[in-house]
Amino acid sequence: MPKLIGLKEYLAENYEKSIFKEALADESLYDFHVHSNQILTAKVIDNQAYEAKLSLQNGKEILLPKHNIKFVHLHEHQVQISKLLKYNEHVKKQMLEPILTVKDRKFVKNKSLFPLMKDKEVLFFTLLEGEILRGVIADFSRYEITLYLKGGIPVVILRHAIYDVRDKKSRCYLKHVQDKAKDWQKSSYFRDES
Secondary structure, eight states, X not given: OEEETTHHHHHHXXXXXXXXXXXXXXXXXXXXXXXXXXXXXXXXXXEOSSEEEEEETTSOEEEEEGGGEEEEEEGGGHHHHHHHOEEOHHHHHTOOOOOOSGGGSOOOOHHHHHHHHHTTOOEEEEETXXXXXXXXXXXXXXXXXXXXXXXXXXXXXXXXXXXXXXXXXXXBOSHHHHHHHOGGGGSTTEEEOO
């Protein structure tokens, strides 16, 4: 039976990773890019299933629904990331809200992400408010994709915030396209194991 060699093992090891668990453990300052184009600089002081409790720089504590978060990075990378961040004006003008219903989200299959990560394919992730992040996939989990931007700067994209993902040739990797294209089958990692 054909399958992606290494995907099952990768998911077993990485699928439950979370930037919120990591941030809670290391107590560093992070920038949380949330809907309405806000950036909250904070430490994670509690990690719940659907919310993160943050301590802002001014000492105020807030409970932030995770579906409002688009992407996260260490605060120390703020200047570099602001220079690398681009926008899709067409998407930005739509003023899209968080997509609460899972079935309505723009989904990217693990089968698509795995070979793209292994081959260090340069990708363009467009988020719901038009932000474009260009980089290579460092890793991914159930709810997150870690992207290395230019210079190896890590940014964690929340999968629910994705609007589109394409390669340099404008090939789309969203589920509804890949259900037909099945690009993962063209990968060198896809083998017949029967």
